Amino acid sequence: MEAHYEKLEAEWSSVDGSLEYERLVVPTGNSDSPFHRWFHLKEAFSVDLLPTILKQLSFEGMSELRVLDCFAGGGTTLVSALETSSQVRVKATGIEQNPFLYHVSNSKVRALQAGPHLAQQLRKGFEEVRRLYVSDYPLLTNPPALSTFSNEAYFPPSLLTSLLRIRAAVEYSVLPAVARDLLLTAAASCVESSSRLRRDGRALRYASERQPREPWIEFSNRVEQMIEDTENSQSTTGLASVLLGDGRRPLLHIDESEKKDLVIFSPPYPNNIDYTEIYKTEAWYLGFYEDAEQFRSQRHRTLRSHPSVRFSDEYEYESSGDSEAVRELLDPILAAVPDDRYAAGRRQLIKGYADDMLTLFRHCRKIIASEGRLVYVVGNSAHGSGDALFVIAADLMMARLAELANWRVEEISVARSLRRRVTNSRFLRESVVTLSPA
Numbered sequence: 109m110e111a112h113y114e115k116l117e118a119e120w121s122s123v124d125g126s127l128e129y130e131r132l133v134v135p136t137g138n139s140d141s142p143f144h145r146w147f148h149l150k151e152a153f154s155v156d157l158l159p160t161i162l163k164q165l166s167f168e169g170m171s172e173l174r175v176l177d178c179f180a181g182g183g184t185t186l187v188s189a190l191e192t193s194s195q196v197r198v199k200a201t202g203i204e205q206n207p208f209l210y211h212v213s214n215s216k217v218r219a220l221q222a223g224p225h226l227a228q229q230l231r232k233g234f235e236e237v238r239r240l241y242v243s244d245y246p247l248l249t250n251p252p253a254l255s256t257f258s259n260e261a262y263f264p265p266s267l268l269t270s271l272l273r274i275r276a277a278v279e280y281s282v283l284p285a286v287a288r289d290l291l292l293t294a295a296a297s298c299v300e301s302s303s304r305l306r307r308d309g310r311a312l313r314y315a316s317e318r319q320p321r322e323p324w325i326e327f328s329n330r331v332e333q334m335i336e337d338t339e340n341s342q343s344t345t346g347l348a349s350v351l352l353g354d355g356r357r358p359l360l361h362i363d364e365s366e367k368k369d370l371v372i373f374s375p376p377y378p379n380n381i382d383y384t385e386i387y388k389t390e391a392w393y394l395g396f397y398e399d400a401e402q403f404r405s406q407r408h409r410t411l412r413s414h415p416s417v418r419f420s421d422e423y424e425y426e427s428s429g430d431s432e433a434v435r436e437l438l439d440p441i442l443a444a445v446p447d448d449r450y451a452a453g454r455r456q457l458i459k460g461y462a463d464d465m466l467t468l469f470r471h472c473r474k475i476i477a478s479e480g481r482l483v484y485v486v487g488n489s490a491h492g493s494g495d496a497l498f499v500i501a502a503d504l505m506m507a508r509l510a511e512l513a514n515w516r517v518e519e520i521s522v523a524r525s526l527r528r529r530v531t532n533s534r535f536l537r538e539s540v541v542t543l544s545p546a
């Protein structure tokens with residue numbers, strides 16, 4: 109398989125990009141930057157990535173810039189785009205499938221576009237919520253129907269009641285829509301810190317040693333940050349919006365005539381991380397799922413990068429003109445999957461991921477401007493263990509699939525090595541790949 113990857117890589121220009129990108133493929137600076145800091149997404153890229161890419165591509169001098177992020181997450185691209193809009197007229201669009209992350213990114217971009225008067229609305233709204241919260245008013249504080257919330261080791265009962273009372277107080281208050289959504293974002297961003305659960309990058313884990321924080325204090329601090337950031341914000345001339353939907357198929361949401369100068373995204377990596385799971389407590393807390401069935405359907409709507417649900421074993425590429433080329437690409441990877449009890453799930457993951465990426469590149473190709481670029485950030489991952497360990501080189505796999513969708517691979521820039529004790533493969537890495545329309 110290493111030979112297969114070597115051969116693939118030799119077809120393109122591959123460079124060491126660690127100097128520019130090592131710190132930008134992770135959320136460097138996000139927790140200190142206004143607006144970005146409102147919800148910390150561990151899997152985000154840096155607030156500085158977009159400006160760096162614009163410079164690299166010599167796009168900063170353009171009078172107008174149309175940007176699309178198909179996997180908007182916490183909205184890093186969109187907020188960064190709005191922040192550059194003092195130099196360029198920006199129109200940025202994001203697509204996000206997770207209802208909670210959509211809520212977060214949407215509330216951030218609406219706040220940035222609302223301007224400084226929002227600070228006043230937030231201050232008034234917070235005061236109203238506080239009055240209700242401390243009153244004797246009987247607010248509805250039923251816990252969400254997710255068993256995690258009824259585990260007293262995870263959520264100490266008094267803190268849970270307080271969290272639920274904050275949410276109810278926001279919902280009962282009469283507030284302008286943007287202020288209300290922001291206060292809900294602030295409330296949801298206290299869920300993890302008010303519990304003994306910790307997101308460790310792969311899953312939500314029980315951390316018995318953790319001292320949960322008092323929700324009202326956490327909430328007040330978050331709202332205080334929002335007031336400070338909106339008060340100090342410059343009014344932006346840029347436009348940004350987020351759509352709740354499937355980023356693999358942007359043409360479902362965007363007309364083919366609405367060309368983009370830059371499509372930039374970091375998709376879920378094929379490393380088994382399931383965003384629906386990782387951000388489930390916040391999503392249930394805000395009422396985005398009412399029962400287990402809705403939660404399961406949400407998982408089915410996500411990119412096939414994880415085996416949390418059994419996706420159908422059907423692949424569009426198999427009935428397309430590219431089926432032979434995709435098979436040539438995938439066969440050596442599929443052959444490296446060890447024959448153990450995970451084999452079927454792993455093969456499905458590889459085929460499903462490739463199928464989704466091919467669809468995505470085809471859609472994006474139709475909306476890219478003739479001088480436009482597509483930039484993706486992706487990490488490769490190791491699966492299995494011991495002698496049976498194998499690497500899914502998503503950067504190379506995606507580059508080949510992009511070619512099949514009529515893109516030219518301009519450069520694979522290796523941002524950082526992820527080498528672990530378990531493997532020495534140089535393909536275990538995270539890359540920034542630039543494509544142009546062929």
Ligand SMILES: C[S@@+](CC[C@H](N)C(=O)[O-])C[C@H]1O[C@@H](n2cnc3c(N)ncnc32)[C@H](O)[C@@H]1O
Nearest residue numbers: 152153179181182184205206354355383410411
């Ligand atoms: C690596 S994160 C993106 C983080 C983003 N770049 C940021 O800085 O916040 C990948 C995102 O893809 C989302 N996602 C998964 N499947 C999706 C789909 N089918 N359509 C759109 N978004 C999806 C996940 O919910 C997650 O937010």
